[in-house]
Amino acid sequence: QVQLVESGGGLVQAGGSLRLSCAATGQAFSRCAAAWFRQAPGKEREFVAHISGSGGTTNYADSVKGRFTISRDNAKKTLYLQMNSLKPEDTAVYYCAARRLISTNVQSEYDNWGQGTQVTVSS
Secondary structure (H helix, E strand, O other): OEEEEEEOOEEEEOOOOEEEEEEEEEOOHHHEEEEEEEEOOOOOOEEEEEEOOOOOOEEEOOOOOOOEEEEEEOOOOEEEEEEOOOOHHHOEEEEEEEEEOOOOOOHHHOOEEOOOEEEEEEO
């Protein structure tokens, strides 16, 4: 099992930037694929980005491609999401997730979740 704690959310104006962090404890984080998902008010939780255990492979939702960057520091057991050029439609609770083996954009495949961090983008 991996325990995950997100931080870095907040209120930002449209066009601004935020960096989310997700600190992991427990089993070897470097053997876990990881991802970010988000849930906007009144909507279902959706995929944002995922990354392989080594960090060598990443994948993004079309809605964030070119604006968001997922990365990880396995020595620090931390996952990151750099969010640039933020839009009001990026407002959501952002969750990090982890699973053994390969990364995927299917949230049901992840069995370790953080509690979420709120990101609010004002227009």
